[in-house]
Amino acid sequence: MVNMLTSLAHRVLTSAEVVAVTPIGGSAREVTLTAPEFGAWRCTAGQSVRLSVGNGLSLRTYSIWTHSGATLVLRGFSHADGPGSRWMAAAEPGVRVALTSPRGVFGLDPAAPWHLFIGDQTGAVPLLAMRAALPGSARVHGALVAADRIPPLGADLPWCLDGRLLDAVRSLDLPDEPGAAYVAGEQKACLAVRQYLRDERGWPRRSVRVSAHWTPGKRGME
Ligand SMILES: Cc1cc2nc3c(=O)[nH]c(=O)nc-3n(C[C@H](O)[C@H](O)[C@H](O)COP(=O)(O)OP(=O)(O)OC[C@H]3O[C@@H](n4cnc5c(N)ncnc54)[C@H](O)[C@@H]3O)c2cc1C
Numbered sequence: 001m002v003n004m005l006t007s008l009a010h011r012v013l014t015s016a017e018v019v020a021v022t023p024i025g026g027s028a029r030e031v032t033l034t035a036p037e038f039g040a041w042r043c044t045a046g047q048s049v050r051l052s053v054g055n056g057l058s059l060r061t062y063s064i065w066t067h068s069g070a071t072l073v074l075r076g077f078s079h080a081d082g083p084g085s086r087w088m089a090a091a092e093p094g095v096r097v098a099l100t101s102p103r104g105v106f107g108l109d110p111a112a113p114w115h116l117f118i119g120d121q122t123g124a125v126p127l128l129a130m131r132a133a134l135p136g137s138a139r140v141h142g143a144l145v146a147a148d149r150i151p152p153l154g155a156d157l158p159w160c161l162d163g164r165l166l167d168a169v170r171s172l173d174l175p176d177e178p179g180a181a182y183v184a185g186e187q188k189a190c191l192a193v194r195q196y197l198r199d200e201r202g203w204p205r206r207s208v209r210v211s212a213h214w215t216p217g218k219r220g221m222e
Contacts (some may be wrong), residue, residue: 013098016094045133046107054083113178117142123184143168187212
């Protein structure tokens with residue numbers, strides 16, 4: 001059964017090759033993949049791909065850092081002791097990996113009057129990619145909470161090197177009217193930020209977009 005499912009999954013996956021791996025601080029590594037099929041992909045900032053890891057038996061999700069032609073760049077951490085972290089720690093040029101095409105509805109609201117970015121270290125990957133996709137004139141607030149900062153893609157966001165997402169958002173001096181909030185990282189911390197924005201600041205539900213990346217004890221979140 002496992003073999004059947006694995007072979008089915010591989011029929012809809014793209015095979016890519018790792019062409020570069022660059023350490024970017026802490027356990028973070030930037031992994032550059034190439035495949036001719038990437039040239040036909042259309043991605044929006046905030047989307048992700050799923051990598052087939054752990055001898056092809058597990059899928060783990062990674063936000064797209066950049067995509068251009070046949071090249072796709074991801075940023076992976078080795079925070080956990082699972083197949084995704086092990087793959088990220090061991091990736092080197094020449095390694096092949098199968099992956100899904102870009103997916104996910106997490107992304108910018110271009111009509112928002114202003115934008116709020118809140119996330120932890122894994123959340124920083126899609127949030128900084130989304131931040132970079134905004135025009136220079138956009139009104140932006142935010143905070144990234146992580147033990148180590150990772151280099152941005154153009155414009156950065158303020159980093160707090162410890163604390164909780166909820167404390168970080170509470171400490172911000174935000175405009176009175178709601179904007180669009182993008183919250184990414186550990187599931188419960190993200191939901192606490194959404195609840196704060198809705199209950200204490202009166203934001204409409206649709207104005208807060210959440211991407212849960214991980215939570216203690218749960219393996220391979222989608
Ligand atoms: C939409 C989405 C986008 C994502 N984007 C990225 C990305 O760009 N870069 C990236 O590195 N990861 C990203 N992730 C997380 C990634 O998919 C994996 O969950 C992560 O790499 C851990 O995988 P694993 O197989 O090592 O551990 P798993 O088997 O998935 O988890 C094992 C346990 O490790 C712990 N754990 C998992 N993640 C963390 C963490 N971050 N910090 C502390 N403990 C943890 C939990 O207790 C979990 O139960 C994303 C996840 C989602 C859903």
